[in-house]
Amino acid sequence: TKLTIPDSVQKIGDYAFENLTSLTELVIGTGVKQIGNSAFSKATSLNTLQFNATDCADFGSSLVFYRASYTTKDLNVTFGEQVFRIPGYFAYQNGSNNGMYMMEMAFSDSIQEIGPYAFYSDANGLIGENISLPNLKSIGTYAFRYCSGLTLVTANMSTPFTFGTD
Secondary structure (H helix, E strand, O other), rough: OOEEEOOOOOEOOOOOOOOOOOOEEEOEEEEEEEOOOOOOOOOOOOOEEEOOOOOOEEEEOOOOOOOOOOOOOOEEEEEEEOOEEEOOOOOOOOOOOOOOOEEEEEEEEEOEEEOOOOOOOOOOOOOOOOEOOOOOOOOEEOOOOOOOOOOEEEOOOOOOOEEEEE
């Protein structure tokens, strides 16, 4: 099943699509500014996520994608060309959380901010070894903590830059 959240939607509520196990493809529209707690948790068949929310600053918790792609373990995530912020806790996972199981990430050049804990504990190095974010201006606290496979982040350091912000 494919689900497209229209560009006109600004908020996805808590548990809105929890346990939608038939969901295989998710497109999040440009207007989404907030995604609630466990909104897509246990979408265990998810294998494609197109994140187009241009200014989504708020995830309800670290459980938005709890066990998403748990069955397939093959999630491809793409950030749209107009996305400038990756929300905190976007792909957060820990031993008890079991966040997204990502296989491939595609970052757009428009990304300027990465929120706290955004890719915390990407234990399998699935975001890649080297990523280029030419317009990046801010990286939140623990954004890439425990990302053992990540060896190089290239960013334009000629602009004011902030590390470790919440």
